[in-house]
Amino acid sequence: MEYRKLGDSNLEISVITFGAWAAGGWMWGGTERGEAINAIKAAYDAGVTSIDTAPIYGQGLSEEIVGEAIKDIQRDKVQILTKFGMRWDLAKGNLAMHSKDNSGNVIDIYKYAGKESIIKECEDSLKRLGTDYIDLYQIHWPDTTTPISESMEAVARLIEQGKVRHAGVCNYNPEQMDEAAQYLNPVSNQVPYSMVKRDIEKEIVPYCIEKSKSILAYSPLxxxxxxxxxKPGYKFGADDHRAGIYFFKDENLQKVNAFLEKILPIAEEKNASLSQLVLKWTFEQPGITIALAGARNSQQALSNAAAADIRLSKEEIDKITAHLNQLSLSR
Incomplete structure (x- = not known):
């Protein structure tokens, strides 16, 4: 496993970081608690020391699962990354979506990052995680109803109190990052990035490289x-959020699979799976510090971790990118 520092901090996290959204079940068709816990433990044993979660993932369930999975691990040997700013239990801020919890109950989710809300969320997260500090505390989405100054000053207070070690942001543009930097030192920006979603390369990647901020790539697969x-014709469950996303239209599945066939020989030469090759390509891109990868079970967790051990030359990376540049998906 390879480890990289976040921004200009002394916090090192594994290039494959365990993404615990699916572990919470919400929007992923449910979860199996025991398998999720075993997946996190297996990942840790394979060198994945960093886990990214959030209160909204299963309305606290993901954090509880993470807490249970790491309870017997020496605290300074694991890095906990969690978030704040999405409330399902408080109707304030911007309505983000109507949803259902894991029991099928209707819930409304709000983007809200007011000072008192952040303080409460932090305390709740610490309890669920079974720890007294969070390594990286990230605002989950911009909240246009609360000044960035208020949100960042609340996190700065938590850092002063020792409850948070480092601050990060998610889904921020460069202007928002600049404003946040007036009140504390956000070391990272967690944003969506994959072979088929590369728009951050235009502005966010150059900005983060210039400002020495790390990029945590989510949804790399x-x-x-x-x-x-x-394959075309794939059927999603009724509560699986992927069902309505254009990526998964049959036409696009055909195009993506044709692209993957072109790079398959490289994976086979490395004795690697396509998923492992994709993960490796992702965190070798300029400005990308780590890739978040979720796992439903131990086998998937170990497969993700092994991506860090693949060796790719610059020529091989360029060849993959050249094939990728020819891929055009339909909206």
Whole structure:
């Protein structure tokens, strides 16, 4: 496993970081708690020391699962990354979406990052995680109803109190990052990035490289699209959020799978899966510090971790990118 520092901090995290959204079940068709816990433990044993979660993932369930999975691990040997700013239990801020919890109950989710809300969320997260500090505390989405100054000053207070070690942001543009930097030192920006979603290369990547900010790439496998396992006609469950996303239209599944066939020989030469090759390509891109990868079970967790051990030359990376540049998906 390879480890990289976040921004100009002394916090090192594994290039494959365990993404625990699916572990919470919400929007992923449910979860199996025991398998999720075993997946996190297996990942840790394989060198994945960093875990990214959030309160909204299963309305607290993901954080509880993470807490249970790491309870017997020496605290300074694991890095906990969690978030704040999405409330399902408080109707304030911007309505983000109507949804259902894991029990099928209707819930409304708001983007809200007011000071008192952040303080409460932090305390709740610490309890669920079974720890007294969070390594990286990230605002989940911009909240246009609360000044960035208020949100960042609340996090700065938590850092002063020792409850948070480092601050990060998610889904921020360069202007928002600049404003946040007036009140504390956000070391990272967690944003969506995959072979088929590369728009951050225009502004966010150059900005983060210039300002020495890390990029945490989420959904690098584009929610299963880039595994090569999804074929035209694939049927999603009723509560699976992927069902309505254009990536998964039959036409696009055909195009993506044709692209994956072109790079398959490189994967086979490395004795690697397509998923592993895609993950490796992702965190070798300029400005990308780590890739977040979720796993439903131990086997998937170990497969993700092994991506860090693949060796790709610059020529091989360029060859993959050249094939990729010819791919055009339909909206």
């Amino acid at each position: 584009e929610r299963g699209l880039l595994t090569g396992k999804m």
